[in-house]
Amino acid sequence: MNRRIEYKWRLREIMAARGLNNISDLLPLLTDRGITLSDSQIYRLVGQKPERMSLALLGAITDALECSVEDLCHFEAVSSNSRLRRTVGSTVEPISLNETIQPRRARVRPTDR
Template structure:
């Protein structure tokens, strides 16, 4: 049985190079014009690695600055992955609370 997963490729570095923006210091003023203030390390991570989460205002500024679309920035692809087979259960586990009932103790005198 197969399951479909969606993967995406973050292409901000390619789009920046196509627009003539070769450093993150070229991108910082474009984002500040649009009201986005990020540190240099945050922008470095946006450019260099694929983000798991991103604010829509940052995404809008990233698409507006180099005049591209979200489809240009994120290339989505649907992939089929195999679902792992279920692992066969080992020995049967018995619930002792349900099967064994304690017996009432009787205390007797020994005299």
């Protein structure tokens, strides 16, 4: 029986729960921890599932967002012979975004002419 591991990358959800709405909010947190990435690298990291990642970057993200690896990645073991899925580490509770996210009021400033 062949099995493969699938995962959900939840960085965007965790950032939103912590009040970080842009990639520019994440950049200084990673820089303080010795990780320097370009804007495009951070954009891909937040928006897409990473296939490879250094442990230093993973450690910096978990430290900056005060979460664990299990919070960032939700793993599932999938059998290719059947359509059954078994969750690996099923003790992870999803973050309720309705309770944790508060919208920020926009400020409109007059332009200087």
